[in-house]
Amino acid sequence: MSHAAQRPDAPVRAAGDAAPPRGPRAVSEAGDFAASVEERKFVCLLDDGCLLIADGHEMNPFVLSYRARLDRMGRPYRPTPATLMQVREAYRQNAAGGGERLDHTVMQVLAKELIGRACRERASDIHIRVRRFSTEVYFRIHNELMRVNEHTREHGERLLATLYGAMTTVSDNSYRPSERQDASIGDRDKLPDDLYGVRIATTPTNEGSLMVLRLLYNDAGDATDLAALGFAPEHVAAFRALRAQPHGMNIISGPTGSGKSTTLQRMLAAQIDESRGSLHVITVEDPIEYPIDGAVQTPVANAPTEDARALAFAAAITNAMRLDPDTIMIGEVRDRASGQTALRASMTGHQVWTTVHANSALAIADRLIDLGLHARMVTDHTVISGLISQRLVKLLCPHCKLRLVDHPDRIEPGLFARLRLALDSRMHDVCIAGDGCEHCRTVGTIGRTVVAEVILPDARLFEFLRDGDKVGALEYWTTTRGGMTLGDHALRKVAAGLVDPRGVERVVGTLAPVAGEARQQLSLVGFSYGT
Numbered sequence: 001m002s003h004a005a006q007r008p009d010a011p012v013r014a015a016g017d018a019a020p021p022r023g024p025r026a027v028s029e030a031g032d033f034a035a036s037v038e039e040r041k042f043v044c045l046l047d048d049g050c051l052l053i054a055d056g057h058e059m060n061p062f063v064l065s066y067r068a069r070l071d072r073m074g075r076p077y078r079p080t081p082a083t084l085m086q087v088r089e090a091y092r093q094n095a096a097g098g099g100e101r102l103d104h105t106v107m108q109v110l111a112k113e114l115i116g117r118a119c120r121e122r123a124s125d126i127h128i129r130v131r132r133f134s135t136e137v138y139f140r141i142h143n144e145l146m147r148v149n150e151h152t153r154e155h156g157e158r159l160l161a162t163l164y165g166a167m168t169t170v171s172d173n174s175y176r177p178s179e180r181q182d183a184s185i186g187d188r189d190k191l192p193d194d195l196y197g198v199r200i201a202t203t204p205t206n207e208g209s210l211m212v213l214r215l216l217y218n219d220a221g222d223a224t225d226l227a228a229l230g231f232a233p234e235h236v237a238a239f240r241a242l243r244a245q246p247h248g249m250n251i252i253s254g255p256t257g258s259g260k261s262t263t264l265q266r267m268l269a270a271q272i273d274e275s276r277g278s279l280h281v282i283t284v285e286d287p288i289e290y291p292i293d294g295a296v297q298t299p300v301a302n303a304p305t306e307d308a309r310a311l312a313f314a315a316a317i318t319n320a321m322r323l324d325p326d327t328i329m330i331g332e333v334r335d336r337a338s339g340q341t342a343l344r345a346s347m348t349g350h351q352v353w354t355t356v357h358a359n360s361a362l363a364i365a366d367r368l369i370d371l372g373l374h375a376r377m378v379t380d381h382t383v384i385s386g387l388i389s390q391r392l393v394k395l396l397c398p399h400c401k402l403r404l405v406d407h408p409d410r411i412e413p414g415l416f417a418r419l420r421l422a423l424d425s426r427m428h429d430v431c432i433a434g435d436g437c438e439h440c441r442t443v444g445t446i447g448r449t450v451v452a453e454v455i456l457p458d459a460r461l462f463e464f465l466r467d468g469d470k471v472g473a474l475e476y477w478t479t480t481r482g483g484m485t486l487g488d489h490a491l492r493k494v495a496a497g498l499v500d501p502r503g504v505e506r507v508v509g510t511l512a513p514v515a516g517e518a519r520q521q522l523s524l525v526g527f528s529y530g531t
Contacts, residue, residue, distance in 0.1 A: 025046065025047050025093075025094055026044050026045065026046060026047075026090050026091055026093075026094040027045050027046065027047045028040065028043065028044055028045035028066075029091060029094060029151070029152075029155075030110060030151055030155050031110045031113055031114075032073065032113050032114070032117050033045055033070065033073070033075055034149045034150065034151055035066050035150075036062070036066075036149075036150035037134055037150050038062050039062045039063070039065065039066045040087075040091060041054075041062070041084075041087070042054045042057045042060050042062055042063050042084075042087065043062070043063055043066050043067075043087065044082075044087045044090040044091060045070070045075075045077060046090065049076055049077050049078050050077070050078050050080045051067070051070075051077040051078060051079050051080060052080050052082040052086060052087050052090055053079055053080065053081060053082065053087075054082060054083065054084045054087050055081050055082065055083060055084075058079075067079075072441075107158050107159060107162040107166075108162055108166055108167065108190075110159065110162075111159060111162050111163050111167060112190060114126065114137065114149075114159075115191065115192065115195070115198065115213070115215070116192045117148075118139050118213075118215060119192045119194050119195055119215060119217075120192075121139060121141060122141065123139035123140055123141050123215060124140050124141070124143075124214065124215060124257060125139070125140040125212055125213060125214050125215065125257075126138070126139060126140075126212070126213040126215070127139075127140070127145065127210070127211075127212050128156060128159065128160060128163075128210070128211045128212075128213075129156075129205075129208070129209075129210050130153055130156035130157055130160065130177075130205075130207075130208035130209040130210070131153065131207045131208050132153070132207045132208065133152075133153055134150055134151065134152060134153055134156075135150065135151040135152065135153055135155055135156025135157075135159070136149070136150055137149035137150070137151070140257075142394050142443075142445055142447065142448055143257060143392065143394070143448065143507075153208065156208070156209075157177070157208075157209075160175060160177070160202070160209060160211050161175045163185075163200065163211065163213070164181065164183060164200065164202065164211070167185050167187070167190050168183035168184060168185055168200060169183070169184060169185065169186045169187065170182075170183035170184070175202075177202075177204060177208070177209045178204050179202075179204070180201075180202060180203045180204070181200075181201070181202045182199075182200065182201050182202075183200045184197055184198060184199050184200060184287045185197060185198040185200065186287075194217055194218065195215055195216060195217060195218065196216045196217065196218035196289075196290055196291055197216040197287070197288070197289070198213050198214065198215055198216065199213070199214040199216065199287065199289075200212070200213050200214075201214075216289050216290060217290075218290065218291055223265075223266055223269060224266055224269045224270035224273050225266065226239055226263070226266055226267070226270070229259065229262065229263065229266065229449070229450045230449030230450035230451070230452075230493075231450055231452060231454075232452075232484065232489055232492065234454075234484055235452055235454045235484075235489075238386075238454040238456055239267060239270075239454065241456065242385060242386045242456065243267065243270065243271045243274065243351075245351060245385055246349070246351065247346060247349045247350055247351055247385075248346055248351060248352070248382075248383065248384070248385025248386065249342060249343065249345075249346035249352040249354070249383060249384050249385060249386075250351075250352065250353050250354075250385055250386030250387075250388070251333070251354055251355065251356055251364050251368075251384070251386065251387060251388065252264065252353075252354070252355045252356075252388040252389075252390065253355065253356050253357065253358035253359075253360070253361065253363070253364050253367070253387075253388065253389045253390075254355075254357075254358075254389055254390045254391060255357065255391075256357075257392070258390055258391050258392055259390060259392050259448075259450060260355045260390065261289045261290060261331075261355070262290070263388075263390065263450070264329060264353055264355065265289075265290045265292055267353060268281055268283075268292050268295055268327065268329055268353065269292055269293065269294070271327060272292075272293070272294035272295065273294075277294055279326040279327060280296070280323075280324060280325050280326045280327075281294065281295040281296065281325065281326065281327045281328075281329065282295070282296045282297075282298065282320045282323055282325040282327070282328050282329070283295055283296070283297045283298060283328075283329040283330075283331070284298055284300065284313070284316045284317050284320050284328065284329070284330050284331065285297060285298070285299060285300065285329075285331040286299065286300040286309070286313055286331055286332075287299055287300075289331070295329070296323075298316060298320065300312050300313050300316045310334070310335045310337045310338065311337065313334075313335075313337070313338045314337035314338050314340075314341045317330060317338060317341040317342060317345065318341055320345075321344075321345050321348065321350065325350060326350070326351065327350065327351045327352075327353065328342075328345050328350050328351070328352050328353075329352075329353045329354065330342050330352065330353070330354040331354070331355070332354065332355045332356065333354050333355070333356050333368070333371065334371075335371060335372075336371050336372035336373065339368055339371050339372070339373045340372075340373060342354055343373065343377055343378075343383060346383050346384075346385075347383055356368065358389065359389075360389050360453070360486065361387040361388060361389040361453045361454070361455045362387070362455070362465065362470060362473055362474060362477075363389075364378075364387050364389075365378045365379055365384075365387075365462075365465050375466065376466070379462035379463075379465050379466045380462065381457050381458050381459050381461075381462055384457060384462075385456065385457070386454070386455070386456060386457075387454075387455040387457055388452065388453070388454050388455070389452065389453050389486060390450050390451065390452035390453075390486075391450070391451050391452070391486065391507050391508050392448040392449065392450060392451075392507070393448060393449060393451055393490065393493070393499050393503055393504050393507050393508070394433075394445040394447070394448055394449075394499065394500065394503050395445055395446050395447045395448060395449050395498060395499060396431055396432075396433055396444065396445060396446075396497070396498060396499060396500055397433075397434070397436070397437065397439055397440035397443075397444055397445055397446045398446075399437050399439040399440070400433075400434035400435065400436060400437040400439070400440065400444060401431040401432065401433060401434050401444070401497065401500075402431060402432050402433070402434045403428070403429075403430070403431055403497075404416075404419075404427070404430040404431060404432050404501075405427060405428055405430070407432065410432055411432065411501065411502055412502075415501060415502065415505065415511075418510065418511060419494070419501060419511065422491055422511060423491065423494070423495050426495040429495060429496060429497045430494055430495060430497060430501065431497040431498075431500070432500045432501070432502065433445060433500045433503070445500075449493065449498065449499065451486055451489045451490040451493065451504070451507075451508055452486065452489055453483070453484060453485050453486045453488075453489065455477060455483060458481075460476060461473055461476055461477060461481075464476060486508050486509075487508060487509065487510075487511055490504045490508050490511060491511055494511065
């Protein structure tokens with residue numbers, strides 16, 4: 001990359017001079033190389049590779065930040081001294097030539113570039129916030145939002161209208177900023193090769209609009225290895241036992257973005273692989289999130305209202321039961337209708353896999369009851385065969401992580417005390433995130449890993465839950481049945497130096513073992529186990 005300072009071949013004219021009929025155009029106002037509002041005061045990147053930098057501002061933090069971003073993206077440029085007036089004039093000429101008044105085709109190109117960049121950075125979501133005077137673009141990477149671009153409000157409004165109106169497959173693709181809307185992008189010609197689809201949700205805000213795009217990757221379509229996701233050997237064995245059962249409902253819980261869909265995908269892929277294709281696996285999804293080789297995947301038709309969607313979803317499950325399935329996967333139980341139909345499928349000899357939003361495996365029954373299902377039905381071990389809860393936590397970069405015993409001052413004293421009590425002699429391998437390096441792009445982490453709890457319930461466990469004794473159910477499962485809680489699994493990974501205990505506590509709660517005596521001791525150092 002050439003960084004030698006030089007004047008552009010065609011100098012930028014001062015304000016008031018006539019602009020040449022043809023010449024370099026600013027590309028730092030929109031698209032992949034867009035500069036923030038503050039950065040645009042001092043720099044302007046032209047499409048001929050010239051980077052105008054205001055005289056005297058070469059070491060300005062905004063200039064350095066923008067240059068560093070171009071370097072990371074591999075965009076060649078030529079640093080070129082200019083006056084502040086020339087920088088402003090470059091953007092003014094761009095606007096005069098229609099820089100922000102881009103036609104629909106060009107805006108589609110910018111939208112594809114945005115999705116492509118997010119895909120290259122392995123973002124799970126794109127957030128586009130149209131505010132009063134500007135538009136901010138964020139990527140969610142490893143569960144953290146990172147601001148990547150800033151544009152004008154007009155640019156954001158056009159971008160949202162293009163994404164919804166020209167790229168989605170919804171029947172009514174009229175973008176209405178004052179309404180909440182949902183859609184998806186499924187046309188492969190509009191997506192990078194690594195994406196199977198994009199889910200879109202919009203909402204009006206007090207300042208403008210918000211659009212969130214969930215990126216659905218297709219690089220695990222035939223993967224069957226649950227251990228590679230981070231599940232423990234005990235979990236893998238439990239999943240294998242659940243796959244072998246002829247019937248029963250298996251429910252995976254966790255918040256949005258906790259990897260539930262990926263776990264479902266790998267579970268079904270493993271089941272199909274183990275049966276050598278002899279099982280008939282049908283999915284009912286709204287929408288289809290990931291391709292599953294060997295499964296018959298059925299989407300639920302778009303519905304105009306939530307009530308209509310619920311009825312359509314329940315009808316799709318009923319229809320799937322008539323198609324001679326061995327296994328039915330239901331994307332999510334969101335309401336009473338889908339829950340009742342899923343239970344009926346389990347009771348009529350089918351194996352059922354689905355997801356719900358619940359805080360723990362033992363809280364799944366309460367969640368189903370909240371949706372209107374009968375308590376005795378959701379606490380019957382002949383109907384409900386598997387209760388799973390999972391989260392995703394960040395994996396430490398092995399090249400720059402720090403041993404906690406060498407840096408005890410970097411964590412809160414209460415957490416250090418809890419770790420000592422829980423891990424004792426295993427403390428020497430505990431690590432925390434370092435300051436980042438070239439291997440992790442200076443963030444200190446290299447991905448995410450699953451922490452989970454997998455319960456194969458029996459009559460006694462459900463008896464505790466029917467009696468409202470969650471503490472008793474927890475003690476029975478962990479002590480009598482030898483179960484491993486989310487916290488136990490997380491502690492195992494903390495002890496191995498794989499994850500930062502600070503980040504783990506933000507995701508799964510306070511780290512500590514759950515045995516009765518240990519729980520009493522931990523209460524002295526600020527621990528409480530939520531049931």
